[in-house]
Structure formats: C-alpha cells, structure tokens
Amino acid sequence: xxxxxxxxxxxxxxxxxxxxxxxxxxxxxxxxxxxxxxxxxxxxxxxxxxxxxxxxxxxxxxxxxxxxxxxxxxxxxxxxxxxxxxxxxxxxxxxxxxxxxxxxxxxxxxxxxxxxxxxxxxxxxxxxxxxxxxxxxxxxxxxxxxxxxxxxxxxxxxxxxxxxxxxxxxxxxxxxxxxxxxxxxxxxxxxxxxxxxxxxxxxxxxxxxxxxxxxxxxxxxxxxxxxxxxxxxxxxxxxxxxxxxxxxxxxxxxx
Numbered sequence: 001x002x003x004x005x006x007x008x009x010x011x012x013x014x015x016x017x018x019x020x021x022x023x024x025x026x027x028x029x030x031x032x033x034x035x036x037x038x039x040x041x042x043x044x045x046x047x048x049x050x051x052x053x054x055x056x057x058x059x060x061x062x063x064x065x066x067x068x069x070x071x072x073x074x075x076x077x078x079x080x081x082x083x084x085x086x087x088x089x090x091x092x093x094x095x096x097x098x099x100x101x102x103x104x105x106x107x108x109x110x111x112x113x114x115x116x117x118x119x120x121x122x123x124x125x126x127x128x129x130x131x132x133x134x135x136x137x138x139x140x141x142x143x144x145x146x147x148x149x150x151x152x153x154x155x156x157x158x159x160x161x162x163x164x165x166x167x168x169x170x171x172x173x174x175x176x177x178x179x180x181x182x183x184x185x186x187x188x189x190x191x192x193x194x195x196x197x198x199x200x201x202x203x204x205x206x207x208x209x210x211x212x213x214x215x216x217x218x219x220x221x222x223x224x225x226x227x228x229x230x231x232x233x234x235x236x237x238x239x240x241x242x243x244x245x246x247x248x249x250x251x252x253x254x255x
Contacts (some may be wrong), residue, residue, distance in 0.1 A: 009072035027088045027193060029200035030063035032177060033141060035149070035156035040142045040158055045156050050134040052160040057171025059156050060206055061141075061149040062179050062197035066090070069102055084220055085222045088196055109145025116146070116181065120153035122158030123186045127154070128162055135161075148191035150182035151210065152233050155242075164243045172246030177201030178232075187233035188212050194219045202227045208245065229255040 035044045036055045042138050045052075061123050069092065115138040137157055141149065155178075161171040179197050181189035190212045202224035211219045213231035223229065231253055232238040232246070244250035 016056045023092045024089050025066040025092045027064045027066040027090055027196055029196045030065035030150035031059040032062045032204045034058040034060050034201050036150050042140045044141055045160055045161055046138040053163055055159050056169050057173040058175045059152050060177040061152040062177050062200045064193040064196045069105055076207035112147045113145050118149040119184055120182050122184045123182050123235055124154040125156035147181045148179050150176055151188050154182050164246055170242050172205055175205045176208045180212045188232050195222045198223055198227055220255055231255050236254045
C-alpha cells in the first residue's frame with residue numbers, strides 16, 4: 001500500500017511531463033554550402049585587389065537545423081530524439097541565448113556570422129602575409145547564422161588566393177567538409193553538433209571532415225562510413241594537413 005501511495009505523485013508528474021512543453025530543442029543535419037562556389041546564385045567568396053585562382057574540389061561548411069526557440073517540444077519528441085542517430089536533443093539554452101525573443105536571437109546569430117566572416121578574412125590574410133588594405137574579401141552566405149563556418153571561410157580564402165602554395169588546390173580535388181570557429185590568430189574553436197554535421201557532410205558527398213580536436217569523440221560517435229576525420233587546432237595545422245593529404249608527403253592526423 002505504501003508503494004502504491006508513493007507512486008501516485010510520480011505517475012502524476014509523468015502524465016504532466018508527457019503534455020507539458022520542455023526546455024529542449026531537437027536538432028538534425030542541416031544544409032551544407034561549398035564556400036568555393038555559389039550560394040543562391042551569388043559567389044560565397046568575392047576577392048578584389050588580387051586575381052583569385054580557379055579552384056577544383058569543394059570546401060563545404062556544415063550546419064545543423066534545430067526546432068525554433070518558440071517550438072513546443074513534448075516528452076515524446078525528446079524520448080524519440082534520444083534514441084535516433086539522425087537527431088539530437090539539446091538544451092534550448094545551448095542552441096539559443098536564454099531569455100531572448102525570436103527576433104533578438106536572429107539578430108544575434110546574424111551578428112555572430114558577420115563577426116565570424118571578418119575574423120576569418122583577417123586570419124586568412126594574416127596566414128598568407130597579405131595586407132588587408134590591398135585585398136578586399138566579401139563573404140556571402142544566405143540564411144546561416146553563428147560563428148561555426150569561420151574555419152571553412154578562412155580555408156576558402158586561402159585556396160582562392162594561394163591554393164596549396166605550390167600551384168595546386170588545397171582540396172586536392174576532393175569534397176572536404178568541416179566546422180570550427182576561428183580567431184584572428186588562427187586558433188580553431190569548438191562548435192557543438194558535430195555528430196549531426198558529419199552526417200550532413202557525408203550526405204552531400206564529402207570524404208574528409210575537419211573537426212576541432214576537442215570534439216573528436218563527439219564526431220566519432222555516429223561517424224558515417226567512408227568519412228575521414230582530421231582533427232585541427234589551428235588554421236596553419238588545417239592547411240598543413242590538407243597539403244599532406246593532397247601530396248602524400250607528411251603525416252595527416254586522425255581522431
């Protein structure tokens with residue numbers, strides 16, 4: 001009798017939770033975009049003040065798609081997401097800044113993307129020893145927010161201006177995807193959602209994925225077959241790894 005009486009509040013809580021909105025977002029693999037190509041009819045990277053190279057291969061930045069900050073997520077969706085490999089349940093505050101309106105969140109993400117683009121340009125030109133006063137880089141990527149494309153933007157600029165440094169393409173003609181923030185010193189930062197981003201990369205033809213080294217374990221958790229992980233901590237290290245992969249000279253790190 002005591003067990004039954006004690007269980008009643010628990011049953012009540014479970015019943016309430018089953019129909020109450022929960023503070024989670026459900027995420028899935030999102031779009032990818034080749035930063036060496038076009039997005040919605042516009043070149044992602046436009047360079048003036050220097051003659052850009054013709055490139056082959058692709059450098060694809062990756063994204064996740066998450067339910068909106070105002071979406072009503074119930075217990076059934078949370079449980080379903082926990083048991084699926086093509087979805088992830090994430091605390092809403094980890095996806096969207098807490099307490100902000102949808103409009104404020106969109107503005108925040110757009111501001112982060114603009115800052116990421118400026119930083120990526122500065123990091124790439126500094127790596128190449130080029131003067132930002134002589135070379136202007138314009139980056140366009142519609143409907144994407146946040147800072148996680150920084151590394152791929154920097155690599156795209158380097159490939160457009162210098163390739164592998166010896167007349168070849170940084171990609172080696174491959175479809176290479178990745179993720180990671182970048183700072184002006186060329187340090188690569190973690191981003192989150194990498195297990196979903198590797199799925200998006202594989203879906204869109206990538207065979208190599210550049211991942212912030214700190215997130216190797218997450219990237220390996222649901223790694224699609226045939227997708228090679230290369231951990232990176234700096235822009236210089238990422239370039240060196242891609243050149244070694246292309247030329248077959250030097251070591252290519254793995255997770």
